[in-house]
C-alpha cells in the first residue's frame with residue numbers, strides 16, 4: 001500500500017476493483033465502513049461477481065475477467081476528454097511534459113523492439129530524449145507531439161466507452177457512472193483510494209492493470225495524499241515482509257537486485273543501480289545504493305566482506321535466468337532439479353496445472369516439507385483417486401517432513417499491507433516435535449557449514465564465511481535477527497562534517513538508513529527496515545494508538561518502513577510552494593525552514609521548495625511516470641491483451657492482427673502454450689477465489705471451518721444452469737484442457753451473463769480451498785484446471801481467467 005489501512009477512512013470515494021475486501025480482508029474492510037459512516041464516502045465495486053463487498057457498495061458494475069485495462073484505459077480517456085484532471089499536480093509532479101525518443105513506436109499491439117522468436121522486447125527506444133546537458137528534454141506547453149501527455153492521449157483515444165461495453169461487458173451507463181464518481185475527486189479537496197488484490201494481479205497482464213489504476217490516480221492527483229493511493233491488500237499476514245526481505249529469486253533485501261550473469265564486475269554492478277538524476281536538482285535517492293548494499297554484505301559476511309574483495313561480491317550468485325515459481329516447476333519437469341524445499345508452501349495445491357506439478361515432483365530425488373500441517377504436497381505421491389495422480393510404485397522421490405511451529409508459537413514481527421512492522425509475542429508452546437523455522441534452518445546451516453569445513457567443496461567460501469554471531473548458533477533469537485536486519489554501527493561513527501563529534505558508539509543500533517555507509521562501518525540486513533530497532537529499542541513493539549490530528553496517523557503504533565513514514569510520496573500532498581492542497585487532511589507542510597506535520601516527510605527534510613525538487617525522490621526524474629520507460633516487460637503504456645484462454649479468440653483492439661491476441665511478453669513455456677484450451681471446446685470463462693470461512697488449504701484441518709464450509713462447490717449463474725439443465729445442489733464436472741474437478745453446483749444470481757462483442761459470455765466461479773487432506777470432505781484441487789502462464793513482470797500465474805466446460809456429473 002502507498003497508504004495504510006486506517007487511512008482508508010479519509011477517502012471520499014473507495015474503488016474496490018480486482019479484490020473482494022469484505023471477504024478476504026474483513027478486518028481491514030472496517031476502515032471502508034468508517035469512511036462511509038463518517039466521511040459519507042461512496043464505495044464502488046467492479047467485479048465479475050456480485051460479492052459481499054458489492055452487497056454493501058453504493059455502486060456495483062460487472063466486468064469480464066481480464067479486461068480491466070480496457071475499463072481503466074476508458075477512465076483515462078474520459079478524464080482527459082472531460083478535463084477532469086488535477087492540473088497543478090499533473091504538470092508539476094508527473095512526466096507529462098517529458099519528450100520521448102523519436103524511434104519509440106507503437107503499432108497494432110506491438111511496441112518498437114519486439115523479438116517474436118524470444119517473445120521479449122529490446123527496450124532501448126522506450127526512453128526519453130536527452131539534451132546536450134544530459135538531462136531529459138521537456139516541453140512545458142505540452143504541445144510537442146512526443147510529450148508523454150500527447151502520446152498518452154493518443155494511446156487511450158482507442159479506449160472508448162463503446163469499446164468498454166463491447167470488451168468488458170460493462171453496460172455503458174454503468175461505466176460512465178464509475179467515471180463520474182472517480183472524476184469527482186479531481187479537485188484538491190476530494191480523495192479516492194483504490195483497493196485491489198488478486199483480481200488484478202493474477203492475470204498474464206496483471207502488473208499492467210495495476211499501472212493503469214495508478215495512472216488514473218495520478219491524473220486525479222490522488223497519490224501521496226490522505227485518503228488516496230494505490231493500495232494492494234496483501235495476502236498472508238507477512239507476505240509484505242517476504243518481498244521486503246528480498247525472498248523473490250531476483251531480489252536482495254530492500255528491493256535491491258541480484259546481479260545478472262554478465263554483471264561480474266562489482267563497480268559496474270553498483271554504477272548501473274546508482275541512478276543519476278534525469279532532471280536538474282532532483283534527489284534520485286537510489287544514488288545511495290552502495291551504502292545499502294555494502295551494509296547488507298557486512299551483515300551477511302562480516303569480516304569476510306572487505307573493500308579488497310569488493311565486499312564479497314563474488315559470493316553473490318549471478319542470475320542466468322529468473323527462478324520464479326513457474327520457471328522452477330518447468331525445470332523440475334525437464335528433470336533438471338534434484339531436490340526441493342517447500343517451507344510454509346503447499347505448491348501442489350497453490351500452483352497452476354496440478355498435472356505438471358505432480359510430474360515435476362515425481363522427478364525429484366528428494367522433497368523437504370517444512371510445515372506444521374500435513375499438506376497435499378507432502379502427499380503428492382498418494383493416489384487420492386483423482387485424474388493426473390502419480391503411481392507411487394514408479395517413483396523414487398524421498399519426502400522428508402519437518403514439523404514447524406506457527407506464528408503464535410514464537411516471537412517475531414509481521415509486516416502488514418500498510419508496511420507496518422508489528423512485533424508479536426509467543427502465545428503458546430509448540431506441540432510434539434515441532435521446531436521453529438529459525439531453529440530448523442540454523443540446524444541445517446550449521447551442519448552444512450561443518451561439512452564444508454571438514455570436507456571442502458567446490459566453493460565453500462560463502463558458506464564457511466557467513467556471519468553467524470548468535471549466542472546459540474543452533475537457534476538464533478528473533479531479537480538477534482531483528483537487530484541485525486535493522487542495523488548497527490560496527491565501529492565508532494563520527495560526523496563526516498565534524499570528525500570530533502561521535503554520532504554512534506561501536507555496536508550501537510542505528511536510527512535510520514541515512515546513517516548507513518559504504519566503507520564497511522555499518523551493517524543493515526534490510527536498509528528499508530533501518531531504525532525499526534533503533535538506539536532507543538524495539539519500535540516495532542510500540543502500542544500507543546494516539547492520533548493527534550485525527551486522520552489515523554498513529555506514528556507511535558509499531559513502526560512503518562521507510563523511516564516510520566505512513567503515507568508514501570506525501571510531499572505530493574502539497575503544492576509546489578509546500579502548502580497542503582487540502583488543509584483538512586494535511587500530512588506535511590513547509591514551515592519556512594523544514595518540512596513538518598502529521599507524517600514523516602517523504603522528502604529531503606530541509607529542502608526549500610524553491611529548488612524545484614520533485615516529490616517522487618526514488619525516481620531519477622523526481623516525478624511520477626505515466627511513461628514507464630523500460631520498466632515493464634510489455635511496454636511503457638499498458639495495453640489490453642486477452643487472457644491466454646480467451647472467449648473471443650482475438651484481441652478486439654485489432655481483430656485481424658496476429659501474435660497480439662494475448663500478452664506478447666508474458667511468462668510462458670512452449671509446452672504450456674500448446675496446452676491452452678480454446679472456446680469451441682471450453683466455452684465458459686472461469687475464475688477462482690477465496691471464501692471468508694477458509695484460509696487457503698489449511699483451515700480444512702480445523703473442525704469449525706470444515707463445518708462452516710464442508711464441501712467443495714462451484715458457482716454457476718441462473719441462465720447458464722438453465723441452459724445446461726443443472727439443478728442447484730446437484731453435482732457437476734468442470735473441465736479445462738488440463739484436467740477436471742467434480743463439485744456441487746451452487747446456482748446463483750450473483751454471476752450474470754455478459755454480452756461481449758455481441759455474444760453471451762458466462763462466468764463460472766470456483767473457490768480454491770479444497771484438497772485431499774484435512775477434516776473437510778475431500779475435494780479436488782482447483783488448480784487441476786488452471787493454465788501454466790504468468791505475468792511478464794511478476795510471473796504471477798493467470799488464476800483469474802481461463803476457459804472451462806461444465807457438464808452434469
Ligand SMILES: Nc1nc2c(c(=O)[nH]1)N[C@H]1C(S)=C(S)[C@@H](COP(=O)(O)OP(=O)(O)OC[C@H]3O[C@@H](n4cnc5c(=O)[nH]c(N)nc54)[C@H](O)[C@@H]3O)O[C@H]1N2
Nearest residue numbers: 018019020024065066197198199235236689690692695696
Ligand atoms: N478468508 C480468507 N481471507 C484471505 C485468504 C483466504 O484464503 N481466506 N487469502 C489471503 C491471500 S494470500 C490473499 S492474496 C488475499 C486475496 O484477496 P482477494 O484478491 O480480494 O481475494 P480473491 O477471493 O482471490 O478475490 C479476487 C476478486 O477478484 C474478482 N476478479 C476476478 N477476476 C477479475 C478481473 O479480471 N477483474 C476484476 N475487477 N475482478 C476480478 C473475483 O471475482 C474476486 O471477487 O486474501 C487474503 N485473505
Ligand SMILES: Nc1nc2c(c(=O)[nH]1)N[C@H]1C(S)=C(S)[C@@H](COP(=O)(O)OP(=O)(O)OC[C@H]3O[C@@H](n4cnc5c(=O)[nH]c(N)nc54)[C@H](O)[C@@H]3O)O[C@H]1N2
Nearest residue numbers: 344345346350370371373404405406407688696697698799
Ligand atoms: N487457482 C488459484 N490458485 C491460487 C490462488 C488463487 O486465487 N487461485 N491464490 C494464490 C495465492 S495469492 C497464494 S498466497 C497461494 C497460497 O498458497 P500457499 O501459501 O501454498 O497456501 P497455504 O495453504 O496458505 O500454505 C501455507 C502453508 O504454510 C503453513 N504454515 C503456517 N505457519 C507456518 C510457519 O510458521 N512456518 C512454516 N514453515 N509453515 C507454516 C501452513 O500450514 C500451510 O500449509 O495460493 C495461490 N494459488
Ligand SMILES: [Mo]
Nearest residue numbers: 234235236239
Ligand atoms: Mo496470496
